Amino acid sequence: MGAITRSFAIPLSLVVEVEQAVGVLQPEQASGRVLDDIVELTIHEPPMTADNLGLKTWAASYLLAKQLCSLRRYIPALPSDAAILELGAGTGLVGMAASAVFQRDVLLTDLPEIVPNLEQNARSNESAISYCHGTVSAAILDWTRPDELQAEASNGLPNSFPLIVIADPIYSPEHPQLLVNAIEWHLSKDHTARVVIELPLRDAYVAERQDLRDRLASIGLGVVEQGEEVGYDDWSSGDGEELTEVRCWWSVWGRQ
Numbered sequence: 001m002g003a004i005t006r007s008f009a010i011p012l013s014l015v016v017e018v019e020q021a022v023g024v025l026q027p028e029q030a031s032g033r034v035l036d037d038i039v040e041l042t043i044h045e046p047p048m049t050a051d052n053l054g055l056k057t058w059a060a061s062y063l064l065a066k067q068l069c070s071l072r073r074y075i076p077a078l079p080s081d082a083a084i085l086e087l088g089a090g091t092g093l094v095g096m097a098a099s100a101v102f103q104r105d106v107l108l109t110d111l112p113e114i115v116p117n118l119e120q121n122a123r124s125n126e127s128a129i130s131y132c133h134g135t136v137s138a139a140i141l142d143w144t145r146p147d148e149l150q151a152e153a154s155n156g157l158p159n160s161f162p163l164i165v166i167a168d169p170i171y172s173p174e175h176p177q178l179l180v181n182a183i184e185w186h187l188s189k190d191h192t193a194r195v196v197i198e199l200p201l202r203d204a205y206v207a208e209r210q211d212l213r214d215r216l217a218s219i220g221l222g223v224v225e226q227g228e229e230v231g232y233d234d235w236s237s238g239d240g241e242e243l244t245e246v247r248c249w250w251s252v253w254g255r256q
Contacts, residue, residue: 003044005043006045007042008040008043008065012038041125045057059168061091061198071196078162082161083153084163086107087143088110089118092108106135107136146186149186165197168200170212173207191254198250220255220256226250229248231245
């Protein structure tokens with residue numbers, strides 16, 4: 001699958017309803033901007049291989065990014081100096097949307113081969129996010145070594161983030177345990193801390209989704225609110241190519 005650059009419209013206000021209409025942008029159009037109550041984020045997606053699934057923006061990521069504005073009702077007010085963490089950021093769409101919606105610093109994290117594109121996307125949207133009073137940065141984080149995050153947002157300390165956002169993070173039986181280990185290390189111990197997750201309901205990963213729920217419960221997290229929605233995996237230019245419908249489950253978790 002080849003490289004593309006496209007924009008995503010993210011609502012900043014509950015009065016705005018954004019249809020899922022994603023088109024491929026030409027390079028000269030590739031710059032984030034803010035229009036009324038919508039922030040338009042431009043995402044570059046390099047050629048994808050089977051080893052780098054994080055280089056594409058999946059349906060769950062766009063759905064969660066659009067949902068963040070409405071999900072604020074389930075998330076206690078964040079301290080003014082709080083930073084938000086995105087785990088398995090991929091192209092960074094969710095984390096950058098979170099920065100604009102919550103007007104906070106957001107740290108985008110992923111594996112070494114993913115981070116260079118994350119940094120490029122952060123630079124491309126810097127002005128739009130700054131206009132919304134947010135900032136984003138990127139750092140390497142391997143879930144097998146969650147204590148090795150080196151970023152100013154955490155100062156290398158555990159339990160530094162009151163809000164963690166995650167989209168479509170499970171692609172193997174090992175991922176639930178690794179993900180929950182990373183959450184446990186980085187999520188604030190405060191009772192107001194929240195984790196927001198969106199997962200596609202793929203038939204191949206039923207056991208892994210249940211494993212994730214069980215492991216989140218084992219570290220003292222419970223569902224605050226949840227729901228389902230439908231989106232599309234779409235990397236085409238819309239020239240007659242059929243879209244792949246994807247049903248997704250979103251959930252907000254808090255300390256019990």
